Amino acid sequence: MITVDVDTRYLEDQSDPDERRFVFAYTIMIRNRGDVPARLLTRHWVITDANGKVQEVRGEGVVGEQPHLKPGQGFRYTSGAVLETPVGAMQGSYQMLADDGVRFDAPIAPFTLAIPGTIH
Numbered sequence: 001m002i003t004v005d006v007d008t009r010y011l012e013d014q015s016d017p018d019e020r021r022f023v024f025a026y027t028i029m030i031r032n033r034g035d036v037p038a039r040l041l042t043r044h045w046v047i048t049d050a051n052g053k054v055q056e057v058r059g060e061g062v063v064g065e066q067p068h069l070k071p072g073q074g075f076r077y078t079s080g081a082v083l084e085t086p087v088g089a090m091q092g093s094y095q096m097l098a099d100d101g102v103r104f105d106a107p108i109a110p111f112t113l114a115i116p117g118t119i120h
Contacts, residue, residue, distance in 0.1 A: 002038065002069075002096055002106035005029040010115050011080070020084040024113040027078045028062070030094065030106070032069035038098040039068045040075070045092040045108075050085035062094075086115040 007027045014023040032038060045057040060066065067075040081090060091110040097103050112119065 001032075001034045002094065003031045003033050004094070004106060004108045005031075006108070006111045008111060008113055010113075017086070022083045022086050022088075022113075022115065023080060024083065024088075025078055025080045026090070026111070026113070027076065028108075029074055029076045030067070030069065031074040032071055034098075035071055036098045036100050036102075037068060037070045038096045038104075040066055040094050040106075041097050041103075042095045043092065044095070045090055047081055047083070047088065047090050049083045049088040053084065057092075081113060083113060086118050088113045 005028070009025050011023040011025055015021055030040065040061060042058065042060055043062055047055040047057065063077045063079060069075060089110050089112050092108045093105040094108070095103065096106050
């Protein structure tokens with residue numbers, strides 16, 4: 001079983017609210033809590049801003065890597081997203097390939113991107 005934890009932060013120095021540019025960083029921790037090693041093959045993200053605009057992102061690996069996680073191992077990386085609104089959400093999945101040949105999706109639960117203080 002693969003678990004995914006997310007920590008987000010607003011990057012004020014890279015954002016320009018007057019230009020409707022809101023930049024967020026997110027740090028992901030992927031952990032293999034199963035019994036079989038598995039490799040992360042691809043990612044699929046659905047990014048939605050407060051106006052309902054949806055961006056879909058698909059690609060190989062994460063940050064140029066396809067980490068191979070043994071049971072108990074984790075992999076941490078940081079990436080970013082640019083929205084046109086001060087609040088948005090992301091969710092998605094990683095396609096994994098276990099060493100026993102089984103392909104499966106590791107879901108990434110929805111999480112919020114928001115300027116501090118905009119959501120109570």
